[in-house]
Amino acid sequence: MAKRDAVFPAGRQALYDINRYSAAIRSGDFLFVSGQVGSREDGSAEPDFKQQVQLAFDNLAAVLDAAGCGFDDIVDVTTFHTDPEAQWQAINEVRLAVVGEPPYPNWTAVGVNWLAGFDFEIKVIARLPRSY
DSSP: OOOOEEEOOTTOHHHHHHHTOOSEEEETTEEEEEEEEOBOTTSOBOSSHHHHHHHHHHHHHHHHHHTTOOGGGEEEEEEEESSHHHHHHHHHHHHHHHHOSSSOOEEEEEEOSOSTTOSEEEEEEEEOOOOO
């Protein structure tokens, strides 16, 4: 069996080592990205909710970039929200600025009651661009 092909963005390796998981795994033509949160450089949660969402998308962009992907390569999204009804407008503003034009990826939003001190998390599956 082949080893996992892990992908890590520059500068955040310690976070993944401490918590013992990979930022993303390449498998075949796909990239499976672990949930990204709106953490500051020191790993703490950004207290401003909209900025926390923006940082989560920024952290996701760094993982995608490390694998040679971008937001246009995303095919499936799952987001986790601690208060979906109250948070949706802020999330949607950031999301629409980042996701781009149709066709949009699949999207599943899940309400949760705990995200380790965060209020938003996003995980995705992306198709890896073919290299010729």
